[in-house]
Amino acid sequence: xxxxxxxxxxxxxxxxxxxxxxxxxxxxxxxxxxxxxxxxxxxxxxxxxxxxxxxxxxxxxxxxxxxxxxxxxxxxxxxxxxxxxxxxxxxxxxxxxxxxxxxxxxxxxxxxxxxxxx
Amino acid sequence: xxxxxxxxxxxxxxxxxxxxxxxxxxxxxxxxxxxxxxxxxxxxxxxxxxxxxxxxxxxxxxxxxxxxxxxxxxxxxxxxxxxxxxxxxxxxxxxxxxxxxxxxxxxxxxxxxxxxxxxxxxxxxxxxxxxxxxxxxxxxxxxxxxxxxxxxxxxxxxxxxxxxxxxxxxxxxxxxxxxxxxxxxxxxxxxxxxxxxxxxxxxxxxxxxxxxxxxxxxxxxxxxxxxxxxxxxxxx
Numbered sequence: 270x271x272x273x274x275x276x277x278x279x280x281x282x283x284x285x286x287x288x289x290x291x292x293x294x295x296x297x298x299x300x301x302x303x304x305x306x307x308x309x310x311x312x313x314x315x316x317x318x319x320x321x322x323x324x325x326x327x328x329x330x331x332x333x334x335x336x337x338x339x340x341x342x343x344x345x346x347x348x349x350x351x352x353x354x355x356x357x358x359x360x361x362x363x364x365x366x367x368x369x370x371x372x373x374x375x376x377x378x379x380x381x382x383x384x385x386x387x
Numbered sequence: 388x389x390x391x392x393x394x395x396x397x398x399x400x401x402x403x404x405x406x407x408x409x410x411x412x413x414x415x416x417x418x419x420x421x422x423x424x425x426x427x428x429x430x431x432x433x434x435x436x437x438x439x440x441x442x443x444x445x446x447x448x449x450x451x452x453x454x455x456x457x458x459x460x461x462x463x464x465x466x467x468x469x470x471x472x473x474x475x476x477x478x479x480x481x482x483x484x485x486x487x488x489x490x491x492x493x494x495x496x497x498x499x500x501x502x503x504x505x506x507x508x509x510x511x512x513x514x515x516x517x518x519x520x521x522x523x524x525x526x527x528x529x530x531x532x533x534x535x536x537x538x539x540x541x542x543x544x545x546x547x548x549x550x551x552x553x554x555x556x557x558x559x560x561x562x563x564x565x566x567x568x569x570x571x572x573x574x575x576x577x578x579x580x581x582x583x584x585x586x587x588x589x590x591x592x593x594x595x596x597x598x599x600x601x602x603x604x605x606x607x608x609x610x611x612x613x614x615x616x617x618x619x620x621x622x623x
Binding site: 292294296297298299301302305306307308309318341343352363364365366 | 400423425426427428431432435436438439441442484499500501502504507570610618
């Protein structure tokens with residue numbers, strides 16, 4: 270069964286924004302293609318993420334959410350590609366940052382942990 | 388308890404011949420832990436102009452075109468990169484947005500390490516820093532040569548330069564000729580040389596008539612390298 274995206278609370282977004290740079294996306298940006306391992310996890314602050322399969326749009330989300338974190342950390346391919354649409358605001362979480370975030374003293378550990386436990 | 392599988396088991400040419408080749412085994416293990424290797428299809432992008440820099444890409448197999456869009460939206464190919472080459476290093480320390488796009492021109496695999504990791508590695512491992520500086524120097528020299536060629540050389544000479552570069556980078560010797568193991572469209576060749584498609588087609592026909600090259604389908608074979616070298620010379 271397809272796992273639904275979990276929406277982040279305002280407190281979680283504030284905590285992430287305090288610890289990581291928020292990036293304004295000026296142009297549509299493919300983060301990962303179908304069946305690839307993402308090179309970074311992504312937190313959508315505002316804007317839109319489009320999910321694609323075989324270059325066709327299969328869905329989208331405009332809610333604040335985290336995608337790709339589990340796949341980055343566990344080296345897992347994604348079943349659908351995702352693309353950040355222009356004029357979105359995101360936080361990029363590379364593997365280094367995610368590994369640091371799995372330290373229990375990290376302020377964002379409780380947020381990240383939810384996405385790593387499957 | 389959060390359980391993590393950290394390593395990609397696939398090996399990358401960057402470890403054996405590229406910028407990480409001088410690292411000791413302990414540091415190389417660290418690179419393997421942080422590395423992500425993906426397979427890309429022809430036409431897929433590694434990154435696009437104007438997007439933020441995620442980190443460093445190392446080409447393991449396949450070839451890519453590095454492009455920049457002009458004010459009219461027309462794409463210019465700046466260079467072709469292949470196995471052992473790296474991408475994303477130009478703005479990794481400055482954290483500026485990408486000035487170029489990188490797109491696969493054939494299927495291949497690419498390794499990636501994130502910006503934070505590679506920045507730490509540059510600080511702590513002089514061999515990686517030196518190898519990146521060597522890459523940057525070579526790219527700067529090639530860029531300066533290309534700029535000079537645009538001013539001083541004719542289209543025919545620049546096309547001959549391109550064919551020699553392709554021969555040096557991707558040439559495979561086959562009896563009396565050299566096969567260029569790269570499929571570029573006429574449009575892509577025209578973009579690299581800085582001219583119109585029709586002009587490229589005309590000069591390729593000239594080279595064929597002069598016995599410099601021949602074609603089988605889209606594959607180009609060089610027959611007479613000396614004649615091609617002569618074609619690159621600026622007459623004084």
